[in-house]
Amino acid sequence: MGEFELIRRCFMQEQTGAGVINGIGDDCAVLEVPPGQQLVVSIDTLVEGVHFLPGTAPAQLAERLVGAAVSDLAAMAATPAWITLAVTLPQADETWLLAFSRALSQRCSELGIALVGGDTTRGPVCVLSAQVHGLVPNGQAWLRSGAVPGDRILVTGSLGDSRGGLETLLQPLPVSAEPEAVEQLRQRFYRPEPRLELAQSLREHVHAAIDISDGLLGDLGHILEASGVGARLEVDQLPVSFALQQLYPQQVQDWALAGGEDFELCLAVPAAQLSSCLDTAQALGIRLTDVGEITADTGLQVLQAGTTVLGDLPGSWDHFRSEDE
Amino acid sequence: MGEFELIRRCFMQEQTGAGVINGIGDDCAVLEVPPGQQLVVSIDTLVEGVHFLPGTAPAQLAERLVGAAVSDLAAMAATPAWITLAVTLPQADETWLLAFSRALSQRCSELGIALVGGDTTRGPVCVLSAQVHGLVPNGQAWLRSGAVPGDRILVTGSLGDSRGGLETLLQPLPVSAEPEAVEQLRQRFYRPEPRLELAQSLREHVHAAIDISDGLLGDLGHILEASGVGARLEVDQLPVSFALQQLYPQQVQDWALAGGEDFELCLAVPAAQLSSCLDTAQALGIRLTDVGEITADTGLQVLQAGTTVLGDLPGSWDHFRSEDE
Numbered sequence: 001m002g003e004f005e006l007i008r009r010c011f012m013q014e015q016t017g018a019g020v021i022n023g024i025g026d027d028c029a030v031l032e033v034p035p036g037q038q039l040v041v042s043i044d045t046l047v048e049g050v051h052f053l054p055g056t057a058p059a060q061l062a063e064r065l066v067g068a069a070v071s072d073l074a075a076m077a078a079t080p081a082w083i084t085l086a087v088t089l090p091q092a093d094e095t096w097l098l099a100f101s102r103a104l105s106q107r108c109s110e111l112g113i114a115l116v117g118g119d120t121t122r123g124p125v126c127v128l129s130a131q132v133h134g135l136v137p138n139g140q141a142w143l144r145s146g147a148v149p150g151d152r153i154l155v156t157g158s159l160g161d162s163r164g165g166l167e168t169l170l171q172p173l174p175v176s177a178e179p180e181a182v183e184q185l186r187q188r189f190y191r192p193e194p195r196l197e198l199a200q201s202l203r204e205h206v207h208a209a210i211d212i213s214d215g216l217l218g219d220l221g222h223i224l225e226a227s228g229v230g231a232r233l234e235v236d237q238l239p240v241s242f243a244l245q246q247l248y249p250q251q252v253q254d255w256a257l258a259g260g261e262d263f264e265l266c267l268a269v270p271a272a273q274l275s276s277c278l279d280t281a282q283a284l285g286i287r288l289t290d291v292g293e294i295t296a297d298t299g300l301q302v303l304q305a306g307t308t309v310l311g312d313l314p315g316s317w318d319h320f321r322s323e324d325e
Numbered sequence: 326m327g328e329f330e331l332i333r334r335c336f337m338q339e340q341t342g343a344g345v346i347n348g349i350g351d352d353c354a355v356l357e358v359p360p361g362q363q364l365v366v367s368i369d370t371l372v373e374g375v376h377f378l379p380g381t382a383p384a385q386l387a388e389r390l391v392g393a394a395v396s397d398l399a400a401m402a403a404t405p406a407w408i409t410l411a412v413t414l415p416q417a418d419e420t421w422l423l424a425f426s427r428a429l430s431q432r433c434s435e436l437g438i439a440l441v442g443g444d445t446t447r448g449p450v451c452v453l454s455a456q457v458h459g460l461v462p463n464g465q466a467w468l469r470s471g472a473v474p475g476d477r478i479l480v481t482g483s484l485g486d487s488r489g490g491l492e493t494l495l496q497p498l499p500v501s502a503e504p505e506a507v508e509q510l511r512q513r514f515y516r517p518e519p520r521l522e523l524a525q526s527l528r529e530h531v532h533a534a535i536d537i538s539d540g541l542l543g544d545l546g547h548i549l550e551a552s553g554v555g556a557r558l559e560v561d562q563l564p565v566s567f568a569l570q571q572l573y574p575q576q577v578q579d580w581a582l583a584g585g586e587d588f589e590l591c592l593a594v595p596a597a598q599l600s601s602c603l604d605t606a607q608a609l610g611i612r613l614t615d616v617g618e619i620t621a622d623t624g625l626q627v628l629q630a631g632t633t634v635l636g637d638l639p640g641s642w643d644h645f646r647s648e649d650e
Contacts, residue, residue: 021363022468025551027400027536028365028459030466033358038346040353041441043456045411047448075352086370086411086454116366119454123372129411129444129454131368134353141355143347211352226350 006092006120010101011085017114019081029116031082037135042072048126053169058096059103060190061128066107067192068213069130071263074194075211076141077203078134080113085130088123111194142199142209144226147268151207151294153231154277156195156264157287158241159216163259164248165189174247181243188241192263198286199265202277208268215258220266221300227268233292235304257302268294331417331445335426336410342439344406354441356407362460367397373451378494383421384428385515386453391432392517393538394455396588399519400536401466402528403459405438410455413448436519467524467534469551472593476532476619478556479602481520481589482612483566484541488584489573490514499572506568517588523611524590530602533593540583545591546625552593555624558617560634582627593619 011024022030033039046065048054066083073080085104089096108115113132165185173182199209208227210219216238224231238256245252269277274290281288295301302309336349347355358364371390373379391408398405410429414421433440438457490510498507524534533552535544541563549556563581570577594602599615606613620626627634 022466026469027397027534028367028403028457028466030401030461030468031364031366032463033364035360039356039358039364041356041407041409041456041458042353043409043411043442043444043454045413045444045446045454047413047446047452049449050447072352076355078353082366084366084368084456086368086456088370088372088452117368119368119370121370121372122375123452124374124450125448127372127413127448127452129368129370131366131409131411131456132353133366136355138357141347141353143355144351209352 006094006097010097011115011118017082017116020114020116023114023116024118029082029084031116033135036138038138038141040073040076040078040134040136040141041131042069043129043131044069044072045127045129058100062100062103063107063191065128065130066104066111066113067194068261068263069132070111070113070196071192071194071211071213073132073134074196074199075209075265076134076136077199077206077209078136078141079200080111080132080196081135082116082133083108083113083130084116085118085128087118087120088127089120090122090124090126111196140203142206144208144210144223147208147223147227147229147294149229149294149296150271151268152271152274152290153220153233153292153294154267154269154288155212155216155239155291156198157262158239158244159212159262159264160244160252160255160259161185161188161241162261162263163255164244167248177247181246184241184243185247189261194263195265195286198281198284198288201280201284202267205273205277206267206269210266212262212264212266213260215260216256216266217258217300223266223268224298224300228298230295230298230300231292232295232301232303235302235309237289237291239287239289331419331422335422336440336443342407342441345439345441348439348441349443354407354409356441358460361463363463363466365398365401365403365459365461365466366456367394368454368456369394369397370452370454383425387425387428388432388516390453390455391429391436391438392519393586393588394457395436395438395521396517396519396536396538398457398459399521399524400534400590401459401461402524402531402534403461403466404525405436405457405521406460407441407458408433408438408455409441410443410453412443412445413452414445415447415449415451436521465528467531469533469535469548472533472548472552472554472619474554474619474621475596476593477596477599477615478545478558478617478619479592479594479613480537480541480564480616481523482587483564483569484537484587484589485569485577485580485584486510486513486566487586488580489569492573502572506571509566509568510572514586519588520590520611523606523609523613526605526609527592527602530598531592531594535591537587537589537591538585540585541581541591542583542625548591548593549623549625553623555620555622555626556617557620557626557628560627560629562614562616564612564614
């Protein structure tokens, strides 16, 4: 079976979705953006041996790829619309491709995003790029640049779990590790859960937003830089899971601050909207935590029990710099 | 210099373009599709050692990546709008990135497409994916599926040159090779010229279209399959360059039929529009050649001097099957 036939079999089924005039199978997909909506787009890549371990199950890769990419749409308060894929593989393994495409289709369906195009090529290692396309009412996309002094800093979910999940894959488990906790952290690593519904519900209340892919410190730093402001972060307020505390009590704080790849949202919200935002999150059953304040003084202060924690906090996730990618 | 700073320096300058509300530097770009226009998108990948030789100059890679990707927009009769990039590299080499991004910026500017986003990651070999976004008036995108019996089959430019250019890089040059001919074929390999202006000028006259990336036989085959028709191709009519004839007289026919990566257009045009289309092309100074006819009988017949050429023609470019990728 050649490339064309394989791709057709794996990816060309059930390719329908709102605004899809013409999906996979032509030189381009033809898409329709509804009046009054802007298009938001983002591209993300996963590389074998860098972002995932060789031998990772294709279904887990598909879920991680789509979840991480769609999280960028959540960070703009956008509604997912369409996704395209560039898949580079050492060989055209039918079993792998079928498992990957089945999980991809399932996860895309759950997240309301339609696969509309792709390119499959051969290469020495697996490299997966996904471009996501979302829609947002004109002028309502969240940017990083809108934070103002006095805004509260909110984060969704819990932080550091994905880094903990990775640790369970890289190192022998702690002797006291509970299997459910291990599984929970691994799921957080493999299956990012974009905070779409919450983002859409809070769309009008948020000054600035980013998704936490490089670690809270690094990503909050991007908001501060883009907005020309600073922040005070209360380290004791950071939301962490029982699972992470159970398995890695020594690393909880570092990983919550800079573990990376949690794909939670970090929001800057006017103080007057804080309780309304918290209520909305509670109604949706999503944890949303106030972890600090935007300040007029630039720079990022991390406080613990009222004291500034100085210096040696781990840096953000940097694909060309960090040692532990 | 870390990833963020490097990317900023290389890719974040002069990122403006029509419809770009917010370009590089946020979780997503924010884009505006004008009323009455549809969005067309396509993603393409180049892999080191598969689509280009290790050590290829970064400027040549940038030109090839952008040209090949934008060619898919020409094949839809679309106007280029925006491009995003996923760049995987063994290391963050500043010299490489600066040369790549400078050539990229130059070529994007020439083709009228704005860089609006990207992702840069580390990996064992260079893998480059580009997603292009174009605009086309509602309902006017060219598809592969509109060919009808009696349509003339037209191709732009000359065929087989890119394959010839690759040969000059892979094998010792023929003893009689003229340097200008070598250079001309290499340019055709490294620097695809999307037929944007011609496509936009012929937009209303064309029944079906594809760009020739896999070779004429393979790509015309896609039109036939999508349209449920067949074709007769006159091999003596295929447009070939003097340079290709000078360097590789024995391979001209095979490479014109199945060399791949020419990024010319193959069009199915109503016979009544033929002379008007040829006139338009002549006025634009672009070679456009009538090479055959769409037939009601399915299947692709290749004729030479009135006789059907049987059997052993080379197959189309297939990244997972061919031996010479």
